[in-house]
Amino acid sequence: MADAAIRSFAAVELMILINAEEITARSVAVSLCVFLFAEFSALAERKKRWLSDLFLAVPFAVTFSAILVAGLQGIGLVMFAAVLYSTVFLIFLSRKVSALQERLHQTCDDGKELERLLRTQNRYLIHEQDAQIRLATMSERNRIAREIHDKVGHLLSRAILYLGAVRTVNKDEMMDRQLSILSDTLDEAMQKMRQSVHDLHDESIDLGGNLEHILSELRNFSVERDLDLDRDVPRECKLAILGITEEAVTNIVRHSSGTRVQVILHENRDFCILSISDNGSVSEETRQRVRGGLTDGIGLSNIRERARSCGGDAYFYTDDGFTVYARLPVRGEADAANMAAE
Numbered sequence: 001m002a003d004a005a006i007r008s009f010a011a012v013e014l015m016i017l018i019n020a021e022e023i024t025a026r027s028v029a030v031s032l033c034v035f036l037f038a039e040f041s042a043l044a045e046r047k048k049r050w051l052s053d054l055f056l057a058v059p060f061a062v063t064f065s066a067i068l069v070a071g072l073q074g075i076g077l078v079m080f081a082a083v084l085y086s087t088v089f090l091i092f093l094s095r096k097v098s099a100l101q102e103r104l105h106q107t108c109d110d111g112k113e114l115e116r117l118l119r120t121q122n123r124y125l126i127h128e129q130d131a132q133i134r135l136a137t138m139s140e141r142n143r144i145a146r147e148i149h150d151k152v153g154h155l156l157s158r159a160i161l162y163l164g165a166v167r168t169v170n171k172d173e174m175m176d177r178q179l180s181i182l183s184d185t186l187d188e189a190m191q192k193m194r195q196s197v198h199d200l201h202d203e204s205i206d207l208g209g210n211l212e213h214i215l216s217e218l219r220n221f222s223v224e225r226d227l228d229l230d231r232d233v234p235r236e237c238k239l240a241i242l243g244i245t246e247e248a249v250t251n252i253v254r255h256s257s258g259t260r261v262q263v264i265l266h267e268n269r270d271f272c273i274l275s276i277s278d279n280g281s282v283s284e285e286t287r288q289r290v291r292g293g294l295t296d297g298i299g300l301s302n303i304r305e306r307a308r309s310c311g312g313d314a315y316f317y318t319d320d321g322f323t324v325y326a327r328l329p330v331r332g333e334a335d336a337a338n339m340a341a342e
Contacts (some may be wrong), residue, residue, distance in 0.1 A: 008085040011038035034059035256280035277323035
């Protein structure tokens with residue numbers, strides 16, 4: 001914008017010089033040509049700088065010739081030199097400013113891009129740090145559980161055995177009552193110790209991390225994930241989810257002709273819903289076997305057994321590709337065992 005204004009101002013000054021002696025039809029025509037070439041040079045500045053300079057040189061050459069023809073060789077040449085010098089100097093400054101502005105914009109853009117990359121890298125590092133902390137915590141929980149089970153559990157077992165031997169040889173009824181209380185206390189301590197070890201082991205199963213590890217086998221597929229992992233679920237349910245997912249992924253890798261896999265895990269108050277589907281083609285023989293409940297030999301019986309191990313069930317659909325659908329109750333182990341027995 002500034003460069004175009006400089007060229008227009010220079011064209012006006014040249015037109016004044018051309019018409020300084022007298023205004024004639026010839027001088028007006030020459031002035032129009034000077035103005036048009038100046039505007040052409042402003043337009044060409046955006047595409048080719050050398051062409052812009054060439055267009056700008058034409059008005060000055062025409063004006064210089066007009067001054068010589070009109071005989072204004074004194075004050076006219078001085079004014080012409082002043083216009084020429086000021087125009088060249090201002091255009092030079094304008095180009096310098098434009099170059100500096102472009103560098104400033106480029107620097108700002110580079111700074112924003114670097115800031116975006118740094119933020120992305122920072123989020124990645126935080127995620128990796130959280131993952132390492134989680135793994136270290138789980139490893140420590142497993143170590144503590146092993147220590148309690150191997151050492152404290154062993155000592156409690158010895159104490160219970162020794163106490164049983166003492167009660168066997170004891171003949172004093174008063175002492176037998178006290179030994180019975182001590183035996184009940186040791187049995188309760190053993191149960192609570194086992195429950196504590198069991199709880200530590202339950203928390204050490206990283207459902208999200210293990211699911212991502214299993215899904216990483218689908219390298220040749222586009223995997224869509226919709227995993228609801230906000231709530232904690234019982235150990236048996238976690239193991240069933242991981243087992244079903246691993247079996248389904250194995251079947252997809254071996255048999256699917258599709259390109260896309262969708263994995264959905266939703267949790268509510270009473271159930272976990274797991275759905276794993278692919279867009280591969282399914283043969284008519286497989287459709288008939290699935291509809292008839294004949295899942296042996298195609299890797300589906302294990303999925304159904306894993307679902308039933310925690311009181312749930314699995315279903316298979318072949319309408320659009322192949323879908324494994326499991327409905328697993330979110331219950332304690334005792335409830336799951338009762339449901340499985342029923």
